[in-house]
Amino acid sequence: MFAGIDTGGTFTDCVYLQAGKLLVEKLLSTPENPAQAVLAGLSRFPSQPQALIHGTTVATNALLERKLARTALLVSAGFKDILQIGRQNRPELYALHTEPVGALIPREDCFEVSERIGSQGEILEPLTEESVARLLQGLPSEIESVAICLLFSYRNPEHEEMLLRALQNRSWSISLSSQILPEYREVERFSTTVANAALQPVMQRYMLALKQGLLELPCRLVQSNGGSIALEEVAEQPVRCVLSGPAGGVLGAWEVGQQLGKLRLLSLDMGGTSTDVSLINESLPLQTETQISGIPLKVPMLAIHTVGAGGGSILRYDAGGALRVGPESAGADPGPLCYGKGQDLTVTDAQVFLGRIPEGIQLGGNLSLKPQGLERAFTELGKAIGLTAEKVALGALAVANARMERALRVVSVEKGENPADYLLFCFGGAGGLHACELARSLGIKQILIPAYAGVFSAWGMLFAPEIRDFSLTVLGECKGGDYQAVRAAFQRLELRAQKAFKTSLECLDCVYQVDLRYPGQSYELTVAWGPHAETDFHEKHAQLHHFSRPESSPEWVTLRLRVTRPGQKPLISAPILPQTSLSEALLFSRTVGFDSGRLETAFYQRAALPAETLIQGPAVILEETSTSLVLPGFEAWLDGWGHLWIQEQA
Template identity: 35%
Template sequence: MGNSPKLRFAIDTGGTFTDIVVLDEDTGAFYLEKSPSTPENTLIGILNVIEKAKLDLPSVESFFVHGSTTAMNCLLERKGARTAYVTTRGFRDVPEIARYDRPELYNIKYKRTPPPVPRDLAFEVTERLDYKGDVLTGLDEDDVKKIAAILKKKDIEAVAVCFLHAFKNPAHEKKTKEILLEECPGISVSISSDIVKEHREYERSITTILDAYLKSTIQAWIRNLESELASRKFAGRLIITKSDGGGMTGDLAVENPIHTLLSGPSGGVTGGLFLANHLEHKNLVTLDMGGTSCDICVIKDGLATVKREARIDEWRLLLSTMNISTIGAGGGSIAWLDRAGALQVGPQSAGASPGPMCYPDGGAKPTVTDAALSIGYIDPDNFLGGDIPLNLARARAGIEAQIATPLAMDLPTAARGVLRLAVSNMAEAIRATTIHDGEDVRDFELLCYGGAGPLLAAYLLDDLEMQSAIVPIAPANFSAWGMLTIDIRHNFSQTIAESLDGLDLGDIEAKFAALIKQGEETLAAEGVAAKDRTILRTLDMRYADQEHTVDVAVDFAIAIEEGGSDKIYEAFTTRYKQVWGYALEGQSATIVNLRVVAMGKVPKPKLKTLESGTGEPDEALKGNRTAFSLLDGRAEDHRVYERARLRAADVVKGPAIVEEPTSVTIIPEGFRSEVDPVGNLIIKKFAS
């Protein structure tokens, strides 16, 4: 790679592969590699891919951005710390009671997912604040000390503290944390007032509990990574991607591990946002189809929706996250027959180990990758640039024995059925996501990435009747590339729940000022220069007596100068109409939460422009290969092109296959792909 001091790099640890992208900040040139993930110890996979990329860590003086599923895996596998819960007397059952809704309303045998802390580890303390944060009953410190003694006997590793109305006054929580740390050396303590200063008692308690539950795992992950980097004389900064698409330092990730819960999928969406705002593709549906799952997100007018609540299993969290939907459809998704004999694909995955049947030490069940290999879409000698030779005969035997023979069909038809079902599952997930957002999917372009995304991009385009499909440069490593475009981002909020009628805007401005100060101090501590800081302010508002809110962007200086509350009400009415299609004009409105987003701008990668071609891709032609169409089932002779040799404005007409070391793009008959100035493939259907 050379010893350029202007390097930065990103690593995305997925369920199947660990990806690295190394970027030259001056030229925009980048280098990428891919290595199998190591679920038993993700650090091994990270070090393996760094070594494979021959990256000279001492030469990297910029930063290393890392996204991982470590937190999510810890939670799903229930491998977090032994955690206790401390709350206001009378409220220990809030996590047990949860919310009234349930996913299987008519299932009389349904059992709710239990809270992450069992009831015998939930403790109560005598203390009480009113809804304004005023003290009704002082904190009984002896109660806290008695609980501390029990915690030591029970070998508790982490404690979550969530008192009623602590978002208004954190004094009791802070004192409780102080006592617990004194009485139980080595224990970790999470308090709700440090994590989320908002109402909704159940969500606040679950968010705090999960933060405590994850803390030791995330601390070990970050500190071990930092130690390995230091031993290799890495001189730059470590940035961890957050659930909301921003980044934070390793120290803050250790302090607030809950924000890493959806760290992994956000990188690709951030990359999609970058492309949306630099290449005039403003309306995108991003589709990240990797080895294990498929992540979907909608970008409208160059913006992705950030949700204020998240759901993990059946738990609700007060956590800002990208609005990403996930289904079990990846290259490693297993094809199987249910008890009725119907073909199914996923959600189970062969993962990195044992992997698809065609892998050298592959599993015993056929996958999407085996199906694609069986009908000619993948070159068995060029998978991962030849690093993993694929066994075509074993893949075909698996499809034949487990799918084709039981369904009384030939092998190509069975393999096509596996891929068509994967396309159908993803198309339905995309429709559900866009319809939920009130959008028509036909008004969007499809951005397909991940190792398996380009394989089925054209077929998804056909199924959904979308405008075009975009396959970005380095699609298999696009999530890692997208991480190089993130900004430092922190969210701060405060519940006030005050009517807009007669509201003291000066008081609101003072509360905003306090949140902004927190944001400025956090960015300063992370080394973000004042000139690179941006502060965004929004309000969560609703009509009186409603439960849920809409977010409203308001310039307070203008609002105070041009009409005060009336200006805010006008902005609320406009936003409410955008979300719901109507407004209850004239009805009283309430400001529920104040929100501040503190952002530290990070220099963005330069997009390297390709040499212009003539429109004819003959120089990139590698040869021909027979493959079966998913549209009509015919075996067709496909021209095979090497993507690295395609030039800007080159047009590839189907049937064709565009190969690169880590991915394959299929261009069916009736479709064409044009290379844009920076190397993206733009796939469109021929006008009939």
């Protein structure tokens, strides 16, 4: 018996696996106390599970909203402004007026340390006890956390560890850059460490509330890299969990893809607050760098691109009269206008007003819709530019679709991949409502909406093994031909892995990789370590950048070790589909708004659909946790696993 719970900004999704069968629950999140919704979800299951695997957006939202702990940065003398200066990259190259992204720590909370370590780890200026004492006297008592970031500490952590010992008698959380990210590039290392420090008190409070509520129930949290770790580790390195929730959906898509023999997927997870997209090309997509709300983060994570377009995204007109969707969200409280408490129109309201989500159903099985005020609200919104209520609702969905289409192009076209070569894998409570329009605009031939689509990220979390990633910069120390030097450096990582897993390497699965680059380049490509590493690098460089320099020996920059504890995957039985006719699954027919006008549309209960029976659009497939729309000109059917397939009619 296992449980997976995914806490999002709007809904908390829960799955419970017992003897191969799943029970699902969906309830509103409690942003003021996320643990409350988790514990409430567990209480709805028939018995206590053996273990809980949890995903959360608490760290993500804390970064996005800057609701972080006050943090002090201790940095090498002369580098106090490094985070404000950054790399001087311009995110909008042709924008005449841009708003700079503020650093997580204001300048007055940055403190210089009189010390210096050289590029090879040699001590150029010792750190004295007197300078440490003066530094501690100047730290404000109001801070909750400290980030210690010294130059070249990845080569020699002695000074950072000396500061750690001096601070240990304080009640502050402490993050060392030599532990969080022992890699070169000060901006990314410092920024990642500062984010970790600022998140520590926030996540420690959340982890404590969870542990107190869970009592003795074992719980692991999903990391951004698709693995899971214990709550105690999350409290120490929360930066590794900033994409905890979305990672579960990508894991689930990969599991279903392997089951069906479909290994090229474009996954789209549309929830209440945002949409997360990812491209899976025969393996899970991993990356080592990203930005969240303009903050550079350099930790291993699944390659996921997020846009602020969800069911709860608020509709508005900008100063130029253009209709905008998001990124602001109505969230769980007050929620969309049709929930009965909100004041702002949202994407979900547009779907309800057009009849695609019918009046009378309960979202998540327990939330009744109150659509009475929608027509008046859409009419008022349309008056400003002379549009009817129906046109405003359709326009809002078109804008939301455009934002999601752009996101899908970012992870496919901008990476040299044609979306038409992939299967569109849609899930989340609202993903199935937008799937057909997105597939048509991208030229995608088939859509898959999996079983349990509305709680699919929680379902995917059941497949999150225990994984840890370790890295070490060896630039200038190792060369490809020096096997002994590379092997010795990897042994340092192996010792860290054995300590973290508390077992020998023989009991673990290890993947060895190396970051390589041509001399003079600023960024690297990651390839498998082995006798053909440099050849693989040349080939990968040619594939991505359309040129290579095989006559040039690449530089070896960073070694990476990814370690997994082997375990048996949960066995989930295929659902027993009803032996009924399509007519028995028909609930009713109503008119629904489309671009071509109002059309009579059949509404089916997904749980009552027979397998391998063709459904002609327009149709709406209803279930407790999600809704799927089959546009006119499309057809759909359910396979033996309960997955819904949709494609354009020939």
